[in-house]
Each structure stands twice: as structure tokens, then as C-alpha cells.
Amino acid sequence: MRILLLEDEFLIAMDVEQLCRDNGAREVVTVKDLDEIEQDKVAENFDAAILDVMVSGTSTLGFARRIRAQRLPFIFASGYTDMDEVFQTFPGIPVVDKPYSGGDLIEALAAAISRLRGSGRV
Template identity: 55%
Template sequence: MSALLDGLRVLVLEDEFLIAMDVEQLCRDNGAADVIVAGTLSGIDLDGSPGFDVAIVDLMLGGVSTLDLARQLRARAIPFVFASGYSSTDDIVAEFTDIPMVPKPYSGADLIGAVAAVAGREAAPQA
């Protein structure tokens, strides 16, 4: 039986250090081939990136919105999920209705299920 994220390259945008470490380990434990963690938007260059198969995006990094980066991910057809404590913003409801939101605090199973689903691996678990 293969892991849900087997072989995937995952970008994790998370500014809370302990959460970022947990998510990185969770992705690796579920078979991710590579996990890149970024706590700020500086240095994130999707054009020059090594390539990602899927991303986990917190809505705010150090008080800065990640919605522009989410738009770039969408334009490049890189699947992603939002994983954030900011779950009720109008911008997301209006523009990203098709993107799963995994609200904090989340279980590891919920997050990995959502990531696997957008990556075409398995349906997200039902709440």
C-alpha cells in the first residue's frame, strides 16, 4: 500500500515554526519526496522554483496576505489547499470557492486527505 503523498514535491507556506515542522514531518510520513517550507513570501519564486506538485498555503505569512501567491499557483495549475485560522474571509469565498480550506486547528488526517485529494490521489475524508 503506497502512502497518500508518495513521491510528491510539497510546498508548505506556514509562518508558525512548530506547525511548519509538524506539517513537514506529516508530509514526509505520508510519502512526500520533498518538502519545502517557507515562513515568508520573500524568496518564493514560482518561475525559478525547482517545481512543486502541490502546496499547502496559510492565508497570512507574517501579517502578509498569500492570495497573490495563490493566484500564481492557480495560473500555473499547481494544486493547493488553504490551511489557516483565517477561514471566513470574503476574498476566499468570492475568488477561491474551488480550493479546499482546512481550518486550524486541523488533524493531520484532514490536512493530508485534502492535499491528496487536490493532487488526485484520493478523495478528501468526510467531516
């Protein structure tokens, strides 16, 4: 699997990257700013994504809408405190609160992938 990690905190990104690799990811691409990624082709280049709600002071919710439309499995992993919009806009999308355990993160990502795999996406 090739995982997109949208995270602007260096140490967290390193931990999540290693966690994903330890659990079978072939590659983890960390992006700390939305300008670093070609947003219209994410589903062509990745198998799943882990998104922080805010990166470099910018909301990732618009990006999340794009990848949901592309039917890319994703989860939110965030310490952002005002999550009402996330829960309302993305019902059924797993949200793992920081600080999180590695097991919680991997379980949420696996559930997101399984949900779309059952619908024929992955």
C-alpha cells in the same frame, strides 16, 4: 512528491512537514515569507502546495492566484478568520481550518492533487 509549505508558525510547519513525509512526500520545503520563493517558477519546482492565508503579516492570495494559473494543486490551511474572500476567489479549493487534524490536511491535499491529475496537470 515535492511539497511547498507556506507557513510562518515554526511548530506548525514542523508538524506539517513530518505529516507530509509520513504520507509519502519526498521533500517538503517550508517558506515563511513570500520573498523567499521564486514565484513564477513554483509549478516547475513543486508538485503541490499548502498555503496559510496570512504569512508574516502578508496575504498569500495573490500568490495563490499565480500558482492556480500555473495549475499547481494547492490547499489553504489557515487559522485566518475572515475567509469570505478566499471562498469567493477560490471556489473549489479546499480550506482546512486550524487547528486541523493531520488526516483532514492530507485528505484535502490528496483531493486537490487528484482533481488536477484528472485534468492532465500532475
